[in-house]
Amino acid sequence: MFCTSCGEKNSAGASYCAMCGTELSHAIPVAQSDPRDPLDFEDLDRLERRTSGASRRVENNLAKALLATFFCCLPLGVVAVVFAAQVDGRTRAGDYNGARRLAAQADTWANFSIGLGLVGGMIYFLAMMVASGI
Numbered sequence: 001m002f003c004t005s006c007g008e009k010n011s012a013g014a015s016y017c018a019m020c021g022t023e024l025s026h027a028i029p030v031a032q033s034d035p036r037d038p039l040d041f042e043d044l045d046r047l048e049r050r051t052s053g054a055s056r057r058v059e060n061n062l063a064k065a066l067l068a069t070f071f072c073c074l075p076l077g078v079v080a081v082v083f084a085a086q087v088d089g090r091t092r093a094g095d096y097n098g099a100r101r102l103a104a105q106a107d108t109w110a111n112f113s114i115g116l117g118l119v120g121g122m123i124y125f126l127a128m129m130v131a132s133g134i
């Protein structure tokens with residue numbers, strides 16, 4: 001927990017601040033904050049996104065797109081890979097909306113490819129059953 005007086009980080013069990021000696025029970029845990037606090041969850045989410053670099057990363061769905069390409073329907077999977085490959089570049093350029101749009105496109109095409117792959121596999125399986133006279 002952080003000292004309310006000097007901001008020093010103290011261990012969770014500490015009763016007094018190691019830096020200035022302030023009693024740490026005065027520190028306000030997040031759960032007990034005033035319910036009338038103007039910061040709602042959306043604000044907190046925005047704040048977190050602004051301050052934390054990690055959460056700015058847009059999932060590019062590249063792994064899924066590649067899987068869809070190799071195991072399912074190749075042409076559709078390639079489309080997914082093409083979209084997914086552009087996501088990181090957009091993210092680096094600061095175009096988060098564009099990056100998210102591309103990631104969504106990649107996801108859609110990957111799902112489409114996987115879906116077709118499954119349907120194709122099923123048809124193939126049924127055809128084999130019929131052909132072998134079961």
Ligand SMILES: [Zn+2]
Nearest residue numbers: 003006017020
């Ligand atoms: Zn302190």
